[in-house]
Structure formats: structure tokens, C-alpha cells
Amino acid sequence: MAANGEELMSRTRDTAEVAPTPVPTADYPAERGIFCNRTLNLRSTRAVGYDMDYTLVHYRAQEGEKLAFGYARRVLGDRGWPVDDLKFEARQVIRGLTFDLELGNLVKPNRFGYVMKAAHGTRVLDFDEQRRAYAGRIVDLSEDRFVFLNTLFSHSEASLFAQLVDRVDQHELPGVLGYAELYQAVRNSIDAVHMEGSFKAEIIADPERFVEHDPELPLALLDQRHAGKKLLLITNSEWDFTRSMMSYAFDRFLPDGMTWRDLFHTVIVSARKPDFFFRPNPMYEVVEENLGLLRPHFGAIRKGGVYFGGSAAFLEKQLGVSGDEILFVGDHLYGDVHVSKAVHRWRTALILRELEEELRDLRDFEETQKKLREMMEQKEAIEAEICRRRLVAQRARDGYGPTDAEEADGAEARLTELREQFEELDERIAPLAQSAAELGNPIWGSLMRAGNDKSLYARQVERYADIYTSRVSNFVYQTPFAYWRAPRGSLPHDPG
Ligand SMILES: [Mg+2]
Numbered sequence: 263m264a265a266n267g268e269e270l271m272s273r274t275r276d277t278a279e280v281a282p283t284p285v286p287t288a289d290y291p292a293e294r295g296i297f298c299n300r301t302l303n304l305r306s307t308r309a310v311g312y313d314m315d316y317t318l319v320h321y322r323a324q325e326g327e328k329l330a331f332g333y334a335r336r337v338l339g340d341r342g343w344p345v346d347d348l349k350f351e352a353r354q355v356i357r358g359l360t361f362d363l364e365l366g367n368l369v370k371p372n373r374f375g376y377v378m379k380a381a382h383g384t385r386v387l388d389f390d391e392q393r394r395a396y397a398g399r400i401v402d403l404s405e406d407r408f409v410f411l412n413t414l415f416s417h418s419e420a421s422l423f424a425q426l427v428d429r430v431d432q433h434e435l436p437g438v439l440g441y442a443e444l445y446q447a448v449r450n451s452i453d454a455v456h457m458e459g460s461f462k463a464e465i466i467a468d469p470e471r472f473v474e475h476d477p478e479l480p481l482a483l484l485d486q487r488h489a490g491k492k493l494l495l496i497t498n499s500e501w502d503f504t505r506s507m508m509s510y511a512f513d514r515f516l517p518d519g520m521t522w523r524d525l526f527h528t529v530i531v532s533a534r535k536p537d538f539f540f541r542p543n544p545m546y547e548v549v550e551e552n553l554g555l556l557r558p559h560f561g562a563i564r565k566g567g568v569y570f571g572g573s574a575a576f577l578e579k580q581l582g583v584s585g586d587e588i589l590f591v592g593d594h595l596y597g598d599v600h601v602s603k604a605v606h607r608w609r610t611a612l613i614l615r616e617l618e619e620e621l622r623d624l625r626d627f628e629e630t631q632k633k634l635r636e637m638m639e640q641k642e643a644i645e646a647e648i649c650r651r652r653l654v655a656q657r658a659r660d661g662y663g664p665t666d667a668e669e670a671d672g673a674e675a676r677l678t679e680l681r682e683q684f685e686e687l688d689e690r691i692a693p694l695a696q697s698a699a700e701l702g703n704p705i706w707g708s709l710m711r712a713g714n715d716k717s718l719y720a721r722q723v724e725r726y727a728d729i730y731t732s733r734v735s736n737f738v739y740q741t742p743f744a745y746w747r748a749p750r751g752s753l754p755h756d757p758g
Pocket residue numbers: 313314315316317592593594
């Protein structure tokens with residue numbers, strides 16, 4: 263263990279990507295924590311299923327999404343669309359936003375579905391425009407009008423959609439009748455990129471450019487495997503791509519003679535999640551020694567085997583584990599976490615890489631946040647005093663109810679004074695509130711908050727992910743025996 267630890271440390275120094283953790287420690291950075299919505303005892307988890315893309319294999323989103331954007335632009339260009347000058351803008355969008363296909367907007371709703379920020383195409387709406395568009399209308403994700411940006415893979419699609427909305431408005435796209443049709447064309451172009459071989463071939467050919475190493479990740483899975491858990495890989499990616507990515511991400515950090523394949527009890531590729539959780543799709547075995555050809559598979563699952571397709575129900579039956587004995591770890595809020603929880607009651611962990619940067623930003627902002635909170639408290643006190651004095655003056659003027667004649671006499675002068683204080687405080691609050699709103703992303707702010715409230719994304723995370731964390735290797739810090747207890751939720755009427 264010590265030798266392994268030292269080895270890991272030296273390798274980590276070389277890559278300079280993450281802090282080394284040779285032995286389990288309670289002393290780890292706050293942003294590498296695992297956060298709990300519902301109590302989860304990892305000791306009683308018998309199988310841990312993993313998604314691959316952006317879960318076990320973390321792509322440099324900027325590079326990968328730029329590449330996908332470029333390929334999709336080519337697909338649309340072939341349709342005769344004027345798209346050559348479009349550029350991928352990484353900061354234009356964040357995960358968890360929603361497309362409004364009726365108005366061609368990107369919106370950020372709060373947990374109740376009220377729109378807190380909106381952009382039409384690439385232009386951010388001002389307060390009045392936003393109110394006109396969304397007064398009396400909430401974002402309900404069950405409506406076809408709204409499309410939720412579930413993963414980091416949505417960045418290229420969203421950036422393309424936003425820029426093309428501008429072109430639709432300028433009547434530059436031949437034959438496109440509306441934003442819903444535009445979205446479908448963008449969606450199809452992105453799907454074509456992911457299905458067609460050259461995009462993935464480019465990543466396979468140059469993994470260093472696209473994949474970020476995490477030297478602690480294989481250790482996290484080794485810990486779980488040695489603690490007796492069956493590890494499963496359930497990915498929508500094809501076998502060729504999966505094999506290349508997993509080998510690149512894992513093999514160099516595993517003990518000599520071991521490969522990523524030794525970690526997993528079962529590997530399922532081309533799983534077609536979320537369908538995998540709903541339907542009894544046929545399963546095939548990937549015949550590795552025969553160029554990855556597929557052989558229909560019906561019987562027991564072979565330990566160490568690689569399968570294609572199939573379903574969660576079949577897998578549960580074959581492995582003899584079900585429901586809350588399985589923890590599924592993925593980055594796609596709907597395809598990995600929502601459906602596995604809703605349909606099979608699997609325990610769920612969401613991987614949310616952006617959380618690390620957001621938590622660091624929040625920590626740096628703590629002092630300012632404290633000042634902001636103090637000023638808001640002063641503002642509320644002044645506001646309450648203004649309300650009280652107005653009522654005293656009103657009762658004195660109209661001659662009813664208990665009042666204070668002396669106070670009523672000086673009410674106007676005192677009210678003017680208080681209003682001045684209020685305005686002066688507001689001016690001091692504005693720039694701080696603005697900086698707070700820009701934490702995470704200058705346009706959209708933080709992933710999990712919308713204004714002072716939780717974002718709709720945060721609400722979805724809370725509903726479907728039992729735990730969430732920035733990366734799989736954070737399990738190293740908390741061991742395979744961890745017990746996460748849900749915090750006591752706060753309520754507006756809680757004392758103090
Ligand atoms: Mg994924």
C-alpha cells in the first residue's frame with residue numbers, strides 16, 4: 263500500500279492535475295467532498311454501476327465540445343446554411359439551463375420553474391423583456407416546449423442553437439419555420455456527429471488533448487472492488503471507443519499486470535440509456551477475439567464479459583442484486599440518475615465536475631458574502647421601520663386604532679431620513695449583489711442557485727441524486743464503508 267501510495271504521488275506530481283491522496287484521510291479540500299441528499303450506506307451497497315463519458319472518463323469540455331461544434335457546423339453547412347463563421351462559445355451556456363423552443367430562448371428557472379434569467383439567441387433579455395415573456399408562465403419540463411440541458415455534452419448544442427436563433431431572426435436560414443424546427447436540426451446534427459465515426463476517431467487518436475487524467479480514480483474503484491462490491495460499467499458508447507478511453511484513463515495507474523478490465527464484473531456498451539432502464543432490449547455478447555462481432559446472448563452473465571445493449575431488469579436478475587443494493591454513478595441527470603431512480607429505485611450518485619470551481623469561487627467570496635448578508639439585514643430592519651412609521655402616521659391621520667401622537671407628528675421627517683438611508687444602502691449593496699450573481703458564470707451565475715433560491719437544476723439533483731460530487735475519485739477520501747447522512751433540511755420558520 264505504501265509503495266503504491268508513493269508511486270501514485272509521484273505520478274500525480276507529473277500530471278499536476280489533482281492533489282495526491284496516498285492513504286485515506288479526513289483532510290481533503292472541501293470541493294472534493296461528497297454531498298448527501300438522502301441517507302446512503304455504502305456498506306450495504308452490493309454493486310456499483312458506472313457511466314463512462316464525463317463520469318469515469320473526464321473530457322476537457324472546452325476541447326471536446328469545440329470539436330463536436332465544428333463537426334455539427336459542417337453537417338449544417340452541407341444543408342446550405344450560412345454557418346462557417348460560427349464559433350463555439352464555452353461561457354455562453356451552463357449545464358442545467360432550459361431551451362424554450364417556442365420563443366427561441368435559453369432560460370434559467372428557479373426550483374419552482376419561475377424564469378430568473380433569459381437570453382434570446384445570444385442576447386440576454388433585460389428585466390422588462392424577461393417579465394413580458396414569462397409573467398404567468400412557469401417552466402414545466404414535462405412540456406415539449408422545454409428542453410433541459412442535462413450534461414456537459416449539451417454545451418456544443420446550446421451554443422449552436424443560441425447563435426442560430428439569431429440567424430433565424432435575420433431570415434438567414436433557408437426554409438426554417440421556427441425555433442422548434444431549428445432545435446431539431448441542431449439536435450440531429452449533434453447526434454450525427456456522435457454516431458458518425460470520425461469525431462470519436464479523432465478523440466481516440468489524440469486522447470491527451472481531450473481526456474483529463476485522474477490518478478486517484480483507479481484507486482477508488484480498486485477500494486470498492488476489494489471491499490466486495492461488484493463493479494459494472496454501463497455506457498452508451500460503442501465498444502471500440504470505450505476500450506480506448508478506459509484503457510487510456512485507467513491502465514497506467516493500476517498495479518503492474520492489471521488493466522481496467524480486471525476492475526469490472528460486467529461491462530455493457532451501447533446500452534442506450536435511458537431506454538436501458540425502461541425496456542427489455544435484446545442483449546448481445548461482444549466477441550472480442552472476433553473483431554468485436556456480436557453474438558445474441560440469453561443466459562447467465564459471464565464475469566469479465568463485455569455485452570452490448572440489454573436492460574437494467576435483465577442485469578438485476580442475472581446478478582441477483584436489485585433496487586437499493588445497486589448504486590449507479592453518472593453525470594447525466596436524466597439518462598443516468600432520474601430514470602434509474604424512478605424506474606428501478608437504484609441508489610444514485612451524480613457527477614458534477616463544475617462543482618469544484620463553484621465551491622472554490624464561493625470560498626473566495628465568503629468575506630464579501632458576509633458583508634452582503636449584514637447589509638441585507640440592515641436593509642430589512644430599515645424597511646420594517648419605514649412600514650411601522652407609515653402605519654402610525656396613517657392611523658393618526660385617519661383617527662383609528664392605537665397610535666402614538668408624538669411619533670406621528672415627526673413621522674414625515676423620520677420617514678424621509680429612513681428612505682435616504684435605505685437608498686444609500688441599496689447603492690452599496692448593488693455591486694456586491696451583482697458579483698454574487700456572476701459567481702460561476704458571468705451571464706448565468708452558479709449552477710445550483712437562481713437568485714437567492716435553488717435553481718431548477720438543483721431541485722432535480724435533490725429529487726433524483728442521493729449523493730452528488732465533483733468526480734468519482736472523491737470516493738477515495740471517504741472509503742467504500744462510508745455512511746452519508748442526509749442533513750436536517752432548513753425551513754423558513756426554523757428558529758435562529
Ligand atoms: Mg456520461
